[in-house]
Amino acid sequence: MTDNIKADGAGAEFLAFRLGREEYGVDILKVQEIRGYETVTQIANAPAYLKGVINLRGIIVPIIDLRIKFSQAAVSYDQYTVVIIVDLHDRTTGIVVDGVSDVLTLAPAQIKAAPLMSGDMDTDYIRGLGSIEDRMLILVDIERLLDTEELAALDAAAAA
Template sequence: MTVSNGQNSANNNAMAQEFLVFRLGQEEYGIDILKVQEIRGCDRVTRIPNAHDFITGVTNLRGVIVPIVDLRLRFNLPEAKQDENTVVIVLNLNDRIVGIVVDGVVDVQSMDVDQIKPAPEVTSSLSSRYLLGIGVLDSRMVILVNIEKLLSREELELMDSMTEALAE
């Protein structure tokens, strides 16, 4: 009996996943740490005409033109002033480099599968499209985002054509 419990514990540890936890307003969100390339301060962004409102522009990251998405706008949250805590998380999404603006990074958190609860059923497109679930950590709850579903295929293609045009 003890051996079997130890094996279950080892299996649960093997299924743990690490998330980068960040803030948007008063809420904490988490994304798969393996998608994160780097965390940077908010640099100057060049606004692109006729881009979606949530695409705040592009920046040059060591010779690579990177589109920047403001997650507050993408999630239809109230716009906030950027301050010294505001950062850009640079992500590698299916061989595309994208930056996301967040209010601040909290920590890196490891979660076992039993700490991740299904997202509640609501009519918001956010939950059905972006959410992996809710991470429950003692008194904290972290909204886990499937960051690869953040942008539709069409939006990614639009950003690709935008960055290609700027690179020429």
């Protein structure tokens, strides 16, 4: 939960983004850049959440739509839809989100453990819940978001 919280108690910085009505946070150190959504080159037989790939300054970058990955209702792409370019297991990857809001610094006391979920829900990617004023952020460990099979699909897409 607090693996990147600084020992001096200064806290950690998270990029806040929206998916539907929920607000999430990802470690700012994993973020390379934020871009507007652009047309992607689709890959045949790719998983539904893999929208395709883009060429980013000579690097082929797979684009993942987190709304599909999180089984949310389909949302249309508009002028607020953005792609967050992240470093995911030493791979440059783009994640599509509804919008970004700001960078927040959370002190260790503002980060609570994620509640335990029963059943088949996979919540290993949730680092915790961040609370700042009247906002609640679901803090995502971006590297735990995709499993080994999904990473292999990304590699195959990037090589295509």
